[in-house]
Amino acid sequence: xxxxxxxxxxxxxxxxxxxxxxxxxxxxxxxxxxxxxxxxxxxxxxxxxxxxxxxxxxxxxxxxxxxxxxxxxxxxxxxxxxxxxxxxxxxxxxxxxxxxxxxxxxxxxxxxxxxxxxxxxxxxxxxxxxxxxxxxxxxxxxxxxxxxxxxxxxxxxxxxxxxxxxxxxxx
Amino acid sequence: xxxxxxxxxxxxxxxxxxxxxxxxxxxxxxxxxxxxxxxxxxxxxxxxxxxxxxxxxxxxxxxxxxxxxxxxxxxxxxxxxxxxxxxxxxxxxxxxxxxxxxxxxxxxxxxxxxxxxxxxxxxxxxxxxxxxxxxxxxxxxxxxxxxxxxxxxxxxxxxxxxxxxxxxxxxxxxxxxxxxxxxxxxxxxxxxxxxxxxxxxxxxxxxxxxxxxxxxxxxxxxxxxxxxxxxxxxxxxxxxxxxxxxxxxxxxxxxxxxxxxxxxxxxxxxxxxxxxxxxxxxxxxxxxxxxxxxxxxxxxxxxxxxxxxxxxxxxxxxxxxxxxxxxxxxxxxxxxxxxxxxxxxxxxxxxxxxxxxxxxxxxxxxxxxxxxxxxxxxxxxxxxxxxxxxxxxxxxxxxxxxxxxxxxxxxxxxxxxxxxxxxxxxxxxxxxxxxxxxxxxxxxxxxxxxxxxxxxxxxxxxxxxxxxxxxxxxxxxxxxxxxxxxxxxxxxxxxxxxxxxxxxxxxxxxxxxxxxxxxxxxxxxxxxxxxxxxxxxxxxxxxxxxxxxxxxxxxxxxxxxxxxxxxxxxxxxxxxxxxxxxxx
Numbered sequence: 130x131x132x133x134x135x136x137x138x139x140x141x142x143x144x145x146x147x148x149x150x151x152x153x154x155x156x157x158x159x160x161x162x163x164x165x166x167x168x169x170x171x172x173x174x175x176x177x178x179x180x181x182x183x184x185x186x187x188x189x190x191x192x193x194x195x196x197x198x199x200x201x202x203x204x205x206x207x208x209x210x211x212x213x214x215x216x217x218x219x220x221x222x223x224x225x226x227x228x229x230x231x232x233x234x235x236x237x238x239x240x241x242x243x244x245x246x247x248x249x250x251x252x253x254x255x256x257x258x259x260x261x262x263x264x265x266x267x268x269x270x271x272x273x274x275x276x277x278x279x280x281x282x283x284x285x286x287x288x289x290x291x292x293x294x295x296x297x298x299x300x
Numbered sequence: 301x302x303x304x305x306x307x308x309x310x311x312x313x314x315x316x317x318x319x320x321x322x323x324x325x326x327x328x329x330x331x332x333x334x335x336x337x338x339x340x341x342x343x344x345x346x347x348x349x350x351x352x353x354x355x356x357x358x359x360x361x362x363x364x365x366x367x368x369x370x371x372x373x374x375x376x377x378x379x380x381x382x383x384x385x386x387x388x389x390x391x392x393x394x395x396x397x398x399x400x401x402x403x404x405x406x407x408x409x410x411x412x413x414x415x416x417x418x419x420x421x422x423x424x425x426x427x428x429x430x431x432x433x434x435x436x437x438x439x440x441x442x443x444x445x446x447x448x449x450x451x452x453x454x455x456x457x458x459x460x461x462x463x464x465x466x467x468x469x470x471x472x473x474x475x476x477x478x479x480x481x482x483x484x485x486x487x488x489x490x491x492x493x494x495x496x497x498x499x500x501x502x503x504x505x506x507x508x509x510x511x512x513x514x515x516x517x518x519x520x521x522x523x524x525x526x527x528x529x530x531x532x533x534x535x536x537x538x539x540x541x542x543x544x545x546x547x548x549x550x551x552x553x554x555x556x557x558x559x560x561x562x563x564x565x566x567x568x569x570x571x572x573x574x575x576x577x578x579x580x581x582x583x584x585x586x587x588x589x590x591x592x593x594x595x596x597x598x599x600x601x602x603x604x605x606x607x608x609x610x611x612x613x614x615x616x617x618x619x620x621x622x623x624x625x626x627x628x629x630x631x632x633x634x635x636x637x638x639x640x641x642x643x644x645x646x647x648x649x650x651x652x653x654x655x656x657x658x659x660x661x662x663x664x665x666x667x668x669x670x671x672x673x674x675x676x677x678x679x680x681x682x683x684x685x686x687x688x689x690x691x692x693x694x695x696x697x698x699x700x701x702x703x704x705x706x707x708x709x710x711x712x713x714x715x716x717x718x719x720x721x722x723x724x725x726x727x728x729x730x731x732x733x734x735x736x737x738x739x740x741x742x743x744x745x746x747x748x749x750x751x752x753x754x755x756x757x758x759x760x761x762x763x764x765x766x767x768x769x770x771x772x773x774x775x776x777x778x779x780x781x782x783x784x785x786x787x788x789x790x791x792x793x794x795x796x797x798x799x800x801x802x803x804x805x806x807x808x809x810x811x812x813x814x815x816x817x818x819x820x821x822x823x824x825x826x827x828x829x830x831x832x833x834x835x836x837x838x839x840x841x842x843x844x845x846x847x848x849x850x851x852x853x854x855x856x857x858x859x860x861x862x863x864x865x866x867x868x869x870x871x872x873x874x875x876x877x878x879x880x881x882x883x884x
Contacts, residue, residue, distance in 0.1 A: 143419065146423065150423045151424075184609070187609065188606065194605075196428075197427065197428040197480060199482050
């Protein structure tokens with residue numbers, strides 16, 4: 130079972146390292162990790178995709194919460210949050226195949242970021258599932274290189290509580 | 301606010317924290333701080349002979365006093381020598397602030413002389429750490445360091461200060477509060493959980509209070525006693541918690557785990573309600589986890605919510621400071637006023653204790669290690685000015701089994717990390733914390749040789765301790781495992797009784813040395829050592845074949861323990877003798 134964890138960190142040296150080190154030490158698997166700035170210059174947000182059962186998820190959240198630089202930890206629950214990812218995909222595109230690829234990219238709202246004699250670079254932003262689908266469909270054409278940012282997410286605008294605060298005082 | 305350099309600011313910060321003593325060794329990158337010591341401070345500096353010793357002294361100080369221990373070392377090898385004490389403090393939740401020098405800021409990252417990324421090295425074993433890059437941060441960092449070390453679940457922190465930062469100047473003002481927006485340890489327990497716990501305890505017929513080191517860190521012994529007496533619930537204390545509950549109390553039922561008595565483990569495994577208080581279901585306590593305390597309802601009380609459900613699911617979790625939690629549950633129980641239903645259970649436990657006493661082979665000419673511990677116990681009975689420390693191994697387990705501790709913070713040992721060599725420097729630190737006390741380090745010959753250079757610290761810094769050396773000439777616990785689990789194939793475990801000559805070594809360091817090889821010599825030597833008022837080493841040359849029983853083999857269920865069984869145990873101990881002798 131995979132979960133997305135969103136955490137706010139103090140923007141301090143080593144803050145990310147402490148999280149990653151804790152994951153490594155406790156044997157937790159990270160599928161993807163994205164870190165970047167937030168509306169506050171002194172706070173960063175890290176979005177982690179982890180593969181675990183429910184039991185370790187609670188452990189992961191609690192262990193993260195103990196780190197001094199970690200301000201808040203919450204799971205982004207599917208349905209209550211939006212998740213997006215960006216991918217760049219370099220696909221083999223000899224002239225006779227381009228039309229098909231471009232039609233495909235149109236369906237997925239992927240942009241052509243660069244054009245070369247034998248390849249195209251698509252840029253696609255969307256839900257991770259959309260990117261999975263697009264990747265699947267262009268794969269038969271020959272994917273030369275591919276990079277994904279890892280997912281980022283926020284709770285929905287309709288969720289007035291914002292990120293659900295987990296107090297970790299088990300009740 | 302006054303103008304000073306970073307090194308002076310470190311000392312003014314330590315003074316503001318009320319630090320009495322630090323343990324350390326100078327070196328290049330920490331020279332400015334030592335110059336500040338030379339210029340004057342109220343903080344006593346104890347010069348160790350190895351940074352590992354300094355770290356363990358700081359731990360012993362912290363354990364004996366309940367205050368934060370402070371160790372100081374230089375960059376590079378000085379700092380890496382602190383890694384073992386830091387890891388030890390991490391595993392045993394000992395509050396520790398380690399201050400290390402670092403190479404000059406502009407040299408960081410260049411592989412400079414004595415450069416080591418000690419912040420990076422220690423990340424997995426500290427609660428938090430700081431590399432101070434701006435001299436103006438020193439007061440804030442130290443305020444935060446002490447706060448983090450002693451709040452929530454106690455543990456070690458590290459402050460790494462480059463030499464140029466120690467030399468730079470700042471306007472010093474010590475902050476009243478730490479600036480730690482991400483550090484919010486639980487401050488109070490949830491009343492509903494306290495009530496639920498009280499209700500379960502009141503309803504239980506076979507409850508056990510499984511008490512861990514967290515109770516000592518929370519200074520919650522009084523509340524523990526109150527709860528145990530109100531509930532009439534038996535108490536077992538882990539190795540780390542020995543002394544948290546008076547061991548002559550009628551409700552005290554020993555120590556659980558690998559070398560705990562059968563009756564203690566039976567209490568833990570046949571209860572209907574297990575109340576874990578500041579304990580973490582360590583594998584050395586539970587044995588095979590899936591077979592541990594099967595069917596028991598679990599109440600887990602801890603300051604660290606991450607411990608709850610980590611290894612054993614808790615039916616009633618309570619997160620909060622243990623003094624408040626234990627006191628709160630006791631108050632809830634008292635409010636209910638229902639009569640405890642534990643009489644039959646207590647009688648059963650007492651019967652088991654009668655039926656399965658600790659036993660050992662008392663025949664033969666050789667001095668038995670258990671006899672040494674029993675003698676020490678009898679000689680110190682009723683004294684409340686004794687603090688024990690131990691190393692790690694057989695002698696440690698015998699110390700747990702045979703010594704009697706009536707007061708908290710009087711049994712100081714390395715539990716989680718199992719650090720051989722811990723006992724002697726920890727004793728020195730404990731003596732610094734309790735100058736009134738007689739501090740006795742029960743050590744093994746293997747352990748002693750790992751840190752015995754600190755005898756110089758004990759004699760020269762006027763921190764006298766008594767070392768009672770359980771010298772069996774072997775790495776005894778390893779030998780025991782090789783006997784029991786590796787078909788008696790002894791591999792590189794013999795140290796010999798005679799080399800070094802421990803009494804002569806003690807004298808070389810300016811301490812008193814005694815050699816004891818018979819029961820007749822034992823008590824007079826110990827009596828003299830205990831009364832000298834100076835550092836003494838009593839080398840007790842004991843039977844190398846003696847093994848520590850009972851024993852739950854690693855990974856086995858706690859009820860499948862190996863007991864001392866007369867000849868069977870003797871044959872198990874008989875290396876190379878007929879019979880592969882796993883005395884099951």
